[in-house]
Amino acid sequence: xxxxxxxxxxxxxxxxxxxxxxxxxxxxxxxxxxxxxxxxxxxxxxxxxxxxxxxxxxxxxxxxxxxxxxxxxxxxxxxxxxxxxxxxxxxxxxxxxxxxxxxxxxxxxxxxxxxxxxxxxxxxxxxxxxxxxxxxxxxxxxxxxxxxxxxxxxxxxxxxxxxxxxxxxxxxxxxxxxxxxxxxxxxxxxxxxxxxxxxxxxxxxxxxxxxxxxxxxxxxxxxxxxxxxxxxxxxxxxxxxx
Amino acid sequence: xxxxxxxxxxxxxxxxxxxxxxxxxxxxxxxxxxxxxxxxxxxxxxxxxxxxxxxxxxxxxxxxxxxxxxxxxxxxxxxxxxxxxxxxxxxxxxxxxxxxxxxxxxxxxxxxxxxxxxxxxxxxxxxxxxxxxxxxxxxxxxxxxxxxxxxxxxxxxxxxxxxxxxxxxxxxxxxxxxxxxxxxxxxxxxxxxxxxxxxxxxxxxxxxxxxxxxxxxxxxxxxxxxxxxxxxxxxxxxxxxxxx
Numbered sequence: 001x002x003x004x005x006x007x008x009x010x011x012x013x014x015x016x017x018x019x020x021x022x023x024x025x026x027x028x029x030x031x032x033x034x035x036x037x038x039x040x041x042x043x044x045x046x047x048x049x050x051x052x053x054x055x056x057x058x059x060x061x062x063x064x065x066x067x068x069x070x071x072x073x074x075x076x077x078x079x080x081x082x083x084x085x086x087x088x089x090x091x092x093x094x095x096x097x098x099x100x101x102x103x104x105x106x107x108x109x110x111x112x113x114x115x116x117x118x119x120x121x122x123x124x125x126x127x128x129x130x131x132x133x134x135x136x137x138x139x140x141x142x143x144x145x146x147x148x149x150x151x152x153x154x155x156x157x158x159x160x161x162x163x164x165x166x167x168x169x170x171x172x173x174x175x176x177x178x179x180x181x182x183x184x185x186x187x188x189x190x191x192x193x194x195x196x197x198x199x200x201x202x203x204x205x206x207x208x209x210x211x212x213x214x215x216x217x218x219x220x221x222x223x224x225x226x227x228x229x230x231x232x233x234x235x236x237x238x239x240x241x242x
Numbered sequence: 243x244x245x246x247x248x249x250x251x252x253x254x255x256x257x258x259x260x261x262x263x264x265x266x267x268x269x270x271x272x273x274x275x276x277x278x279x280x281x282x283x284x285x286x287x288x289x290x291x292x293x294x295x296x297x298x299x300x301x302x303x304x305x306x307x308x309x310x311x312x313x314x315x316x317x318x319x320x321x322x323x324x325x326x327x328x329x330x331x332x333x334x335x336x337x338x339x340x341x342x343x344x345x346x347x348x349x350x351x352x353x354x355x356x357x358x359x360x361x362x363x364x365x366x367x368x369x370x371x372x373x374x375x376x377x378x379x380x381x382x383x384x385x386x387x388x389x390x391x392x393x394x395x396x397x398x399x400x401x402x403x404x405x406x407x408x409x410x411x412x413x414x415x416x417x418x419x420x421x422x423x424x425x426x427x428x429x430x431x432x433x434x435x436x437x438x439x440x441x442x443x444x445x446x447x448x449x450x451x452x453x454x455x456x457x458x459x460x461x462x463x464x465x466x467x468x469x470x471x472x473x474x475x476x477x478x479x480x481x482x483x484x485x486x
Contacts, residue, residue: 008344012330012337019332019374080328084390087295087314087322088345 001097005090009098013072014105023068027106031060031114039122053124054205055178057114057133058198061107061140063169068106069099069148070161077152082240092237100138100145107141108134127212135215136204139225143197146232153239172198177206197228246273248398248429249294253303256289256452263289264452266303271431271445276424279433280440280478281449287433288325289452291402294431295322307398318347321391325402327383329375335386336362336371339393346394361389364419380407388416392423399423399430405439417442437474446474448481456481 017023035056042049076082085095111133118124151168155161175189176182176198182190193199204221207213215222249271256264264286271277279287292298293305296313305312308319329338339358348354362371365385375383384407391399399420405413420442424430432439440446440460447457456463456477463477472480 002347002349004344004349005347008341012333012341015337016330016332079331080324080326081330083297084322084324084328084342085345086297087317087320088342089314089317089347090345 001091001094002089005094006098006101009090009095010101010105013099013102016072017068017102017106027064027110028113030064031056031110032117034060035114035117035122039118039124043122049122050124050210051181051206052178053118053122054126054209055176055202057111057209058137058140058176058201058205059173059178060110060114061137062144062172062198062201064110065103065107065141065144066148066151066169067161067165069103069145070152070155070164071158073099073149073152074155074158074161078157086240092240095240096145096149096233096236099149100142103145104138104141107137111137126209128208128214132208132215133205136201136208136218136222136225139222139229140198140201142229143201143225143232146229146236149236150232150239172196175199177202197225200224200228247271248273248308249277249431250306251290251303252305254290254293254300254305255302256286256293256298256300262452264293264300267449267452267454268303269447269454269457271429273429274424274427275444276420276430276432276442278440278443278446279431279449280435280437280446281433282435285435285449286452287435287449288402290449291322291324291400291431291433294400295320318394319397321394321396321399323387323391323399323401323404325406327387329383329386329390331375334372334374335367335378335382335389338375338386339389342390343393348394357393357395361393364392365389366415381409381412384408385412397428399428401430401432403433403435405434405436413438437478440474440478448478450482450485453485455485 038052038056039049042052119126147168151164152161155164175185175193176196177193182193182199185193200221204218207218247270251267251269254264254267267286267290279290281287289298293300294307294312307316310316330341333341336358339361340354343354343358348357362368365388367382367385367389370378370382375386378386384404388404391401405416408416420430432443434440443460445457445459446463447454449455460474464472464474467477467480469476
């Protein structure tokens, strides 16, 4: 692994996204619109709002990182830049890590914006520290980047990447406990939620942000996210074979 | 004069599924020469190039670059310009070249800046280096792609149809530059399907259906037709007919 090559990829991703004004708008304005809709429609039902808001943080990071990585990597494949990269000294893990760090920057920005909005506009009181939330979100980014790269190998164009949303993301949003607590779902869905990475992210975010527990108390969730991200990383790297 | 083989292919075969692309292909490229691989579309030129940079592995036979099985580990010595310009559209020409220089292992910022300046100057894009790829013409993108291939000053340049889509002026400028690099010791292997390019090469291999049907200097290939006024195109057709 080369630190300089990883950082070069991270810088490149950051530059590409920063120059794409629409993507920046999507990253910032999109979550704010959804948070406003959810927040103001549930404004009088504080209990529900308090429970839904932390999970949505995980949803946004997963959703946008998956879409941007999927489309970004599809372009890498279609434009021939991935093949060109593979004729240089850069390794598959350098590429993956560079992508993850690049998107982590935007995930952190997104988190800070959503945080500020929910605290000041929706009057939601969080516990826990930002860096601990950041650790959970990094693991969500790792899952989303690997998933995006893996899925991009099955798509021939951007339209096809978007078509994976109902298959890959929708079950996670509905079954991971963001909207309805997992234990209140029918047993079959409860079982299904076990194999969805977002379930563990949502649980960890709930624990940290609502209960004020620290990372040591959510190690099971973190371990599950590490296992998911490692497995997906392996699958993604397999699609990068020369 | 004894010359060293930089690229050596012996009886190389390769298939995409059941479709045979290279079949018993043999050739040898010496240090410091410009070697042209000429053939029609689908004759196996790009497949051969992709094998030389380790993107594909031969099904049979032996292929070596600098005495080793081709792989990305040799990237510091090999510059590859693919047929697609393969550039990041949102980045400037300079940022693209700088990024790939880092991928080639040039981590020292100052040395890299000099190498990037030099590569951009070689392709005559110093005044457009700050423009994003989206704002450059097709010919300019080709030049950026070439700058990437040579930014780390490789000993071997593999250029897959580098002059496609270039206007005559630019094509002439490219060839002038290739000759200067070859004179300085760089080995250059170029694939092309145009006879304009072929005339600039020191030696040529004519490819047909993944097989070398003739290999020699341009003048020797022309002479082999038996006609004093034969062009390289005549020579190519002559060998195609002989291989029927």
